[in-house]
Amino acid sequence: MTSTVPAPAWTAVCPLSAIEPETGVAALLPDGTQVAVFRTRDAVYALGNIDPFSQAAVLARGIVGDLRGTPVVASPMHKQRFDLRTGECLDDQGVSVPTYPVRVVGGTIQLGRP
Amino acid sequence: MTRTVVVVGHGMVGHRLVQALRDRDAEGAWRVVVFAEEGRPAYDRVALTSYVDDWDAARLELDGARYAGDDAVALHLGDPVTAIDRAARAVTTASGRVQPYDALVLATGSAPFVPPVPGRDLPGCHVYRTIEDLDAIRASVERARTGVGRGSAMVVGGGLLGLEAAKALRDLGVSPHVVELAPRLMPLQVDDGGGALLKRLIERLDVTVHPGTSAAAIEADRGRLLARLANGTELDLDLIVFSAGIRPRDQLARDCGLGVGGRGGIVVDAACRTTDPAVYAIGECALADGRVYGLVAPGYAMAEVVADRLLGGAAEFTGADMSTKLKLMGVDVASFGDAHAATEGALEVVVNDAVAGTYRKLVVSDDAKTLLGGVLVGDATDYASLRPLVGRPLPAEPGALLAPAGGGGGVGVGALPDEAQICSCNAVTKGDIRGAILEQAADDVPKIKACTRAGTACGSCVPMLKQLLASCGVEQSKALCEHFTHSRAELFEIVRATGITTFSELVARHGSGRGCDICKPAVASILASLGNGHILAGEQAGLQDTNDRFLANLQRNGTYSVVPRIPGGEITPAKLMAIAQVAADFGLYTKITGGQRIDLFGATVDQLPAIWRRLVDAGFESGHAYGKALRTVKSCVGSTWCRYGVQDSVGLAIELELRYRGLRSPHKLKSAVSGCARECAEARGKDFGVIATETGWNLYVGGNGGTLPRHADLLVSDVDKETLVRVIDRFLMFYIRSADRLQRTSVWLDSIEGGLDHVRDVVVHDSLGIAEELEAQMAEHVTGYADEWAGVLADPEKLARFTSFVNAPGAPDPTISFRAERGQSVPVPLGIPEVVSR
Numbered sequence: 001m002t003s004t005v006p007a008p009a010w011t012a013v014c015p016l017s018a019i020e021p022e023t024g025v026a027a028l029l030p031d032g033t034q035v036a037v038f039r040t041r042d043a044v045y046a047l048g049n050i051d052p053f054s055q056a057a058v059l060a061r062g063i064v065g066d067l068r069g070t071p072v073v074a075s076p077m078h079k080q081r082f083d084l085r086t087g088e089c090l091d092d093q094g095v096s097v098p099t100y101p102v103r104v105v106g107g108t109i110q111l112g113r114p
Numbered sequence: 115m116t117r118t119v120v121v122v123g124h125g126m127v128g129h130r131l132v133q134a135l136r137d138r139d140a141e142g143a144w145r146v147v148v149f150a151e152e153g154r155p156a157y158d159r160v161a162l163t164s165y166v167d168d169w170d171a172a173r174l175e176l177d178g179a180r181y182a183g184d185d186a187v188a189l190h191l192g193d194p195v196t197a198i199d200r201a202a203r204a205v206t207t208a209s210g211r212v213q214p215y216d217a218l219v220l221a222t223g224s225a226p227f228v229p230p231v232p233g234r235d236l237p238g239c240h241v242y243r244t245i246e247d248l249d250a251i252r253a254s255v256e257r258a259r260t261g262v263g264r265g266s267a268m269v270v271g272g273g274l275l276g277l278e279a280a281k282a283l284r285d286l287g288v289s290p291h292v293v294e295l296a297p298r299l300m301p302l303q304v305d306d307g308g309g310a311l312l313k314r315l316i317e318r319l320d321v322t323v324h325p326g327t328s329a330a331a332i333e334a335d336r337g338r339l340l341a342r343l344a345n346g347t348e349l350d351l352d353l354i355v356f357s358a359g360i361r362p363r364d365q366l367a368r369d370c371g372l373g374v375g376g377r378g379g380i381v382v383d384a385a386c387r388t389t390d391p392a393v394y395a396i397g398e399c400a401l402a403d404g405r406v407y408g409l410v411a412p413g414y415a416m417a418e419v420v421a422d423r424l425l426g427g428a429a430e431f432t433g434a435d436m437s438t439k440l441k442l443m444g445v446d447v448a449s450f451g452d453a454h455a456a457t458e459g460a461l462e463v464v465v466n467d468a469v470a471g472t473y474r475k476l477v478v479s480d481d482a483k484t485l486l487g488g489v490l491v492g493d494a495t496d497y498a499s500l501r502p503l504v505g506r507p508l509p510a511e512p513g514a515l516l517a518p519a520g521g522g523g524g525v526g527v528g529a530l531p532d533e534a535q536i537c538s539c540n541a542v543t544k545g546d547i548r549g550a551i552l553e554q555a556a557d558d559v560p561k562i563k564a565c566t567r568a569g570t571a572c573g574s575c576v577p578m579l580k581q582l583l584a585s586c587g588v589e590q591s592k593a594l595c596e597h598f599t600h601s602r603a604e605l606f607e608i609v610r611a612t613g614i615t616t617f618s619e620l621v622a623r624h625g626s627g628r629g630c631d632i633c634k635p636a637v638a639s640i641l642a643s644l645g646n647g648h649i650l651a652g653e654q655a656g657l658q659d660t661n662d663r664f665l666a667n668l669q670r671n672g673t674y675s676v677v678p679r680i681p682g683g684e685i686t687p688a689k690l691m692a693i694a695q696v697a698a699d700f701g702l703y704t705k706i707t708g709g710q711r712i713d714l715f716g717a718t719v720d721q722l723p724a725i726w727r728r729l730v731d732a733g734f735e736s737g738h739a740y741g742k743a744l745r746t747v748k749s750c751v752g753s754t755w756c757r758y759g760v761q762d763s764v765g766l767a768i769e770l771e772l773r774y775r776g777l778r779s780p781h782k783l784k785s786a787v788s789g790c791a792r793e794c795a796e797a798r799g800k801d802f803g804v805i806a807t808e809t810g811w812n813l814y815v816g817g818n819g820g821t822l823p824r825h826a827d828l829l830v831s832d833v834d835k836e837t838l839v840r841v842i843d844r845f846l847m848f849y850i851r852s853a854d855r856l857q858r859t860s861v862w863l864d865s866i867e868g869g870l871d872h873v874r875d876v877v878v879h880d881s882l883g884i885a886e887e888l889e890a891q892m893a894e895h896v897t898g899y900a901d902e903w904a905g906v907l908a909d910p911e912k913l914a915r916f917t918s919f920v921n922a923p924g925a926p927d928p929t930i931s932f933r934a935e936r937g938q939s940v941p942v943p944l945g946i947p948e949v950v951s952r
């Protein structure tokens with residue numbers, strides 16, 4: 001008989017201080033999914049790390065900034081920008097990357113299941 | 115029925131006629147047969163002197179000069195017309211062809227006038243009109259090179275063409291003497307005051323001027339030439355160029371009984387028709403209204419008249435503007451309208467500023483209300499705004515118009531009526547240009563050029579085009595991005611002047627928002643150019659593009675490539691083995707680059723420090739292949755080994771590469787050094803390229819390969835190493851200061867106001883007085899240099915960033931896999947999972 005242990009709702013990833021403000025890092029979830037975690041001056045965001053245009057797992061290495069006030073990351077591969085809040089690509093309508101629930105508890109960043 | 119027009123001569127004007135006729139002859143009324151004496155299609159003779167820059171004749175060819183795909187035009191190259199039979203209406207050519215015509219157009223141009231000096235036919239005596247003439251001059255210069263010291267040359271004639279020839283000779287590394295019969299240079303264009311200043315400015319540039327005398331005799335003297343001037347001076351020379359005026363080529367017309375002028379030139383009426391109504395003459399061979407026009411714009415106007423007449427029109431040639439503006443060896447000269455105050459009662463207003471080195475004269479009507487003409491020497495910025503005012507009421511006091519250069523007394527385009535000509539080369543009026551901007555949506559200078567042809571010939575009206583864009587409400591934004599309204603050059607100045615060292619402070623004080631992938635790397639580069647420590651220190655890391663952030667080049671599957679520096683392409687077997695061992699141990703795909711070094715592909719982020727630990731231990735340092743920075747200084751093997759080499763190109767390349775390594779700039783910088791004129795290192799395809807001469811080095815700047823290849827232009831010639839390095843220091847720093855983001859030196863040179871001449875003024879003649887500052891800045895870079903990779907390896911905080919996953923430092927990235935191709939690892943195209951061990 002097999003019993004399924006429910007995965008915990010939140011996975012601790014790293015201390016907030018491990019991410020420089022206005023940059024991102026990649027994290028590996030237990031199921032093998034890669035998540036790009038970004039820290040801006042005032043918030044933390046989590047998107048899928050795979051750039052949908054090149055299929056390469058690189059979004060975490062993009063430059064973080066804003067497009068007319070919207071927080072974005074630009075893919076390091078071909079520079080398309082993604083809204084950090086929604087995962088939507090702002091340069092190509094209809095393309096988007098998944099977003100993940102993220103929170104900071106006691107100085108630690110935790111990712112939730114989408 | 116289709117009729118035949120035969121065009122004799124495929125020069126600038128002959129070609130313009132064919133173009134104009136073909137553009138307008140919608141019904142195909144005319145078949146065009148062109149006979150050309152020269153063996154190549156029409157080329158830009160006005161730009162002939164620039165041939166010396168790259169010896170690339172193809173670049174000078176005029177647009178559309180081969181009439182590709184146009185069956186109505188037959189172009190016979192290298193087959194001159196030898197006789198005209200007007201009764202039979204047919205021409206005979208050198209190859210024996212007989213071609214009947216319904217209409218005949220003579221566009222045979224002119225020939226250089228060679229004064230009857232004894233010895234003028236000796237080897238080493240040249241004229242200056244065709245590409246072949248320049249090839250012959252070059253051969254003479256090269257022969258002279260085998261002698262000792264710098265070659266010397268005499269140019270007979272100090273007019274526009276003579277000074278062009280002097281410039282070409284100087285660019286070829288020869289010291290020219292210019293002999294002019296008149297008491298001043300450019301006697302046709304400028305007056306005595308302007309001529310005196312011109313002489314002073316030109317002599318600063320290593321050209322000796324002998325005014326008021328002439329060449330009396332030339333003798334061969336032990337393989338060289340000895341010239342005696344009428345004033346007794348003797349000159350020991352390698353070559354002589356005659357450039358003492360032109361004579362219309364009217365022999366064909368004379369032979370068939372057409373009317374010619376007393377001093378030459380085929381007589382034509384306002385329709386450009388000769389004394390035979392079936393025969394026209396246009397360009398420099400024509401005598402229109404009693405004069406021969408030695409400039410291309412009047413010739414173009416005549417071509418347009420004949421095209422119109424052939425199609426039944428009634429256009430007339432009513433004389434042309436003889437205004438000229440040129441920059442000779444960096445010296446501005448312009449003359450327009452009645453420059454010599456020949457109009458009855460004309461008054462002259464002159465400002466001769468010996469200190470600033472400018473001479474400015476306006477000629478006005480006797481009531482001082484109408485502008486008649488003028489002369490500008492030393493600074494001709496105001497030519498574009500003053501010339502269209504000729505014949506019109508003055509917008510201000512003449513004295514105010516001559517106020518310090520660039521002021522133009524506030525004469526803007528606004529003061530001009532719509533019918534004023536802005537581009538006199540192509541006869542484009544202000545109204546035409548406004549029409550293009552407002553109705554054809556031409557919202558930048560290149561589009562105006564395409565719509566109207568304005569600014570495509572001499573380019574002097576380009577500043578006016580910009581003013582017109584602004585006055586039509588088209589904003590030429592130079593803002594870097596939405597976060598900064600400044601251009602990159604302005605931001606550079608702000609950072610330099612304020613000493614700001616972080617992006618956050620800069621954007622808070624001078625920008626808005628949080629920044630983006632455009633301004634962040636641009637500012638990071640500025641901060642690095644001004645020396646602000648390691649490019650990954652503190653906040654700087656987050657500003658960098660991924661390549662700079664991981665000090666490696668991102669590849670399509672998310673891995674990186676690694677390029678250690680191999681200065682000058684010289685490497686010991688031991689170091690070569692060290693690279694090979696690293697590549698083998700990490701399973702990296704290995705390829706030799708075009709810059710004489712080795713690229714190792716397929717490294718994951720977490721492997722980079724381990725790879726570099728090994729490379730640094732073996733004595734390597736970062737090659738900055740990832741940065742907008744100096745890449746390599748390529749070299750040929752040079753005089754150490756090569757039988758032909760004249761200098762140690764490898765030694766110099768290594769020295770330059772070590773001097774400028776790590777220098778951050780608006781775009782990547784490539785360089786090369788060739789040990790002789792054979793140019794095996796391809797230095798002229800580089801941002802700065804050095805080619806050895808017998809006695810020193812020539813420096814070329816602004817070259818690049820890529821989509822729009824460009825040969826580098828000669829900046830200085832035959833200088834010693836110390837001077838060379840000083841000029842490169844200044845050139846690179848001036849580029850870093852003033853270029854736009856991601857603007858290669860080639861584009862920068864083409865877009866900076868004043869172009870190469872201006873850059874030479876600044877970096878060689880220090881016209882802005884900043885040379886010392888530029889040198890100091892470079893000295894700071896050189897002493898402050900430290901290897902970026904060594905810096906990372908020594909700093910645990912920076913090292914910690916080189917992990918694939920923040921929560922699983924050792925875990926490999928599951929999306930990355932490799933397959934084998936020709937015995938090496940290459941990426942598996944993403945989306946197709948497949949793993950091979952490596």
Ligand SMILES: Cc1cc2nc3c(=O)[nH]c(=O)nc-3n(C[C@H](O)[C@H](O)[C@H](O)COP(=O)(O)OP(=O)(O)OC[C@H]3O[C@@H](n4cnc5c(N)ncnc54)[C@H](O)[C@@H]3O)c2cc1C
Binds near residue numbers: 128398
């Ligand atoms: C170095 C230099 C710099 C110049 N700079 C300027 C400048 O800054 N501004 C300016 O306005 N002008 C300048 N000019 C002048 C300008 O080049 C001429 O005004 C222009 O080229 C005249 O054009 P064209 O067609 O009448 O003559 P060309 O261009 O000389 O063409 C005439 C052609 O006819 C051919 N030909 C002659 N006889 C025959 C025959 N029997 N059969 C077939 N073909 C024949 C010739 O070989 C030649 O190719 C410069 C000229 C030179 C040489």
